[in-house]
Amino acid sequence: MKIGIISFAHMHAYSYARSIQRIDGVELAGIADDNVTRGTKMADTFQTDYYRDVDSLLSAEIEAVIVTSENVHHVDHVTAAAEAGKHILCEKPLATNTVDAKKMVAVCKENGVILQTAFPVRFNTSIIRAKELVEAGKLGRILAMKGTNRGTNPGGWFIDPKKSGGGAVMDHTVHVVDVMRWLMKAEVNEVYAEVDQLITEEKIDDCGILTLEFTNGVFATLDCSWNRNKTYPTWGDVTLEIIGTDGMVSIDAFAQKVNVYSDDKGLAWDFWGDDMDFGLIQDFVTTVLNKREPSITGEDGMRAVEVAIAAYESASRKKPIYIG
Amino acid sequence: MHHVLILGAGTMGKVHAAAYAEMDDVQVVGIVDSDYEKAAKVASPLGAPVFASVDEALSTLDYLNIVDICLPTFMHKEMVFRFAEIGIDIICEKPIARTLEDARGIIDFCREKNVKLFVAHVVRFFPEYELAKKRIEEGAIGKPAVARTFRGGIFPTGWNDWYADFSYSGGLILDMIIHDFDYLRWMFGEVERVYAKSLLGRNLLRLDYALVTLRFKSGVIAHVEGSWAHEGFTTRYEIAGQKGIIDYDSAKEMPLVMKSKKAGKGAGGVAVPESPLKKTPYYLELEHFLLCIERDEEPKVTAEDAYKAVEIAIAALESIQSGKPVTLNSEKVHPRV
Ligand SMILES: NC(=O)c1ccc[n+]([C@@H]2O[C@H](COP(=O)([O-])OP(=O)(O)OC[C@H]3O[C@@H](n4cnc5c(N)ncnc54)[C@H](O)[C@@H]3O)[C@@H](O)[C@H]2O)c1
Numbered sequence: 001m002k003i004g005i006i007s008f009a010h011m012h013a014y015s016y017a018r019s020i021q022r023i024d025g026v027e028l029a030g031i032a033d034d035n036v037t038r039g040t041k042m043a044d045t046f047q048t049d050y051y052r053d054v055d056s057l058l059s060a061e062i063e064a065v066i067v068t069s070e071n072v073h074h075v076d077h078v079t080a081a082a083e084a085g086k087h088i089l090c091e092k093p094l095a096t097n098t099v100d101a102k103k104m105v106a107v108c109k110e111n112g113v114i115l116q117t118a119f120p121v122r123f124n125t126s127i128i129r130a131k132e133l134v135e136a137g138k139l140g141r142i143l144a145m146k147g148t149n150r151g152t153n154p155g156g157w158f159i160d161p162k163k164s165g166g167g168a169v170m171d172h173t174v175h176v177v178d179v180m181r182w183l184m185k186a187e188v189n190e191v192y193a194e195v196d197q198l199i200t201e202e203k204i205d206d207c208g209i210l211t212l213e214f215t216n217g218v219f220a221t222l223d224c225s226w227n228r229n230k231t232y233p234t235w236g237d238v239t240l241e242i243i244g245t246d247g248m249v250s251i252d253a254f255a256q257k258v259n260v261y262s263d264d265k266g267l268a269w270d271f272w273g274d275d276m277d278f279g280l281i282q283d284f285v286t287t288v289l290n291k292r293e294p295s296i297t298g299e300d301g302m303r304a305v306e307v308a309i310a311a312y313e314s315a316s317r318k319k320p321i322y323i324g
Numbered sequence: 325m326h327h328v329l330i331l332g333a334g335t336m337g338k339v340h341a342a343a344y345a346e347m348d349d350v351q352v353v354g355i356v357d358s359d360y361e362k363a364a365k366v367a368s369p370l371g372a373p374v375f376a377s378v379d380e381a382l383s384t385l386d387y388l389n390i391v392d393i394c395l396p397t398f399m400h401k402e403m404v405f406r407f408a409e410i411g412i413d414i415i416c417e418k419p420i421a422r423t424l425e426d427a428r429g430i431i432d433f434c435r436e437k438n439v440k441l442f443v444a445h446v447v448r449f450f451p452e453y454e455l456a457k458k459r460i461e462e463g464a465i466g467k468p469a470v471a472r473t474f475r476g477g478i479f480p481t482g483w484n485d486w487y488a489d490f491s492y493s494g495g496l497i498l499d500m501i502i503h504d505f506d507y508l509r510w511m512f513g514e515v516e517r518v519y520a521k522s523l524l525g526r527n528l529l530r531l532d533y534a535l536v537t538l539r540f541k542s543g544v545i546a547h548v549e550g551s552w553a554h555e556g557f558t559t560r561y562e563i564a565g566q567k568g569i570i571d572y573d574s575a576k577e578m579p580l581v582m583k584s585k586k587a588g589k590g591a592g593g594v595a596v597p598e599s600p601l602k603k604t605p606y607y608l609e610l611e612h613f614l615l616c617i618e619r620d621e622e623p624k625v626t627a628e629d630a631y632k633a634v635e636i637a638i639a640a641l642e643s644i645q646s647g648k649p650v651t652l653n654s655e656k657v658h659p660r661v
Contacts, residue, residue, distance in 0.1 A: 143523055143526075144521070150564075190647075192519050194519070196543060198467070198470070198543055199469050199565075206469075207469050209470070209545050219535065221521075221535045221537070227469055227569070229565075229567060229569055231568070243533050245528065245531070248554065319648065320649075
């Protein structure tokens, strides 16, 4: 099976490419990138062909593509790939607005191609274990959740709203919202958020606390801030605490780490747990091979985007936004 | 020499009594509690008399200059009024009162009667909490941006299960995370807006959990988590600023843990953590209040601060009930929640 990658703008492309190379019978057949320097360098690193434009990659003999371009370009790249009959794994956030997201879901359906949203956190082994515990009824009825997905400010196009569609809220809302929806099989129906630019000098939101209400009556909060500073021992976190009538579970998805103290870098947390990006790619490959429903659909991607958009609206109107 | 009458020999009465026992210039002149045996246990190491009621204490005692109120929250007002009326300075456990009107009434009455009033917001006296404030003021993390706090453990037990009665205690928000409201306000100034969710009113037996977002006028966003759904008791904070992060987790920073092989008293095989200090935060707090009385000085936490903390808590409760954010405005009359 041959897979192409559209753009290395998003750094996840790197670990997706590495994951492809680790799977037998799957080949990274080409990279399209409008940035020639980056594209040729990556093609060289992964020993594959470089294409200057997306259409020539799409006319090559590939079955699927991974879209890891800047957020605002997802819609064009997914549309082009769908029309070329390629199956698609699209980086999160699926789109920067719900109109685009709907369009992407529709065009993939029309062309009979798979659209999977890249939510690798679903493949974190501790998160999977938590889902097992929830489904086994160990917590009783779920009452509340509290999540964080904090990080360092990624800079570059991420802090240019014309390319990213927004800052920390756009970047870091969707992962944990997706996990919450997935764990409970419930939808978010109300969003309240306090959002601001409090750290960077650039004009982009970098701090946010969201409060969510779900269709099953559960409430939750999510901290999506880009507030890990340079000397923090790691880039960021994914944590989730689930409070139930019979117990609670506390997940720190990257707590499988050793502490490294070096004169150069101070303290660094070195992760040794399972590679969730590899899990995601493996799942996508299996989905394409078996032509089955993707485990994480375009609709899943769209629902998470809706929450991020509602968070911005809530913050500017200073009131909860109903999205049911 | 201070002559202190302690009201209540429950959890806090015991803690305060133990602190006074260490002080040279304090004489505990009595402990009032309707449960005589409980009070006797607390009083005997101090050699203090036990009274079954305030009436009995007042008719027996020749002299006292301070009353220390460690009774359930809903009784604070009545007791403050009784002692302010006769000119006794007052130390009162937090929250100052069950309602904002009672809090105002208490403050006004003490002023009218010219007695001093100290409210025991003890978190300001915890060295690990004070240190964060100090470091932030020194610029260690730059301008603060996002703060997160946690305080919680198992559902508290008290006299007559008064904690479980919302009209007596105000629940998790007024009783417990008011500590963090006060602490955060101490560091970041006035609160602009409050939004909160909790399990209040969901008819869950001895279970509560709350997630509160505070927006400060200074711009800081704070996430305050409170739990009566966890085990044990822990507190945590993390403050992220423009140039750094400062955090603390009582479950991780443990200077001493004792594990006994002997079963018995429910502690067999169970780890018992301690954070030993020469002076406990409660000692430091009471010592400070006594010094303020002696020197006629403003305390580190004023009665007005205690009022503001209740105001934030009541706003959070309003938000939970209405599903809407509540903008703080001291002029506004708050409905009774
Ligand atoms: N600062 C803190 O960390 C902290 C911690 C816990 C409680 N508190 C506060 O301290 C206060 C007391 O709480 P607690 O946990 O000690 O309560 P508790 O239930 O443990 O103790 C209350 C005591 O009051 C006695 N009592 C009840 N009614 C009485 C009456 N009419 N006359 C005389 N005695 C009476 C009871 O017998 C009991 O011993 C509350 O306002 C609470 O919010 C503060």
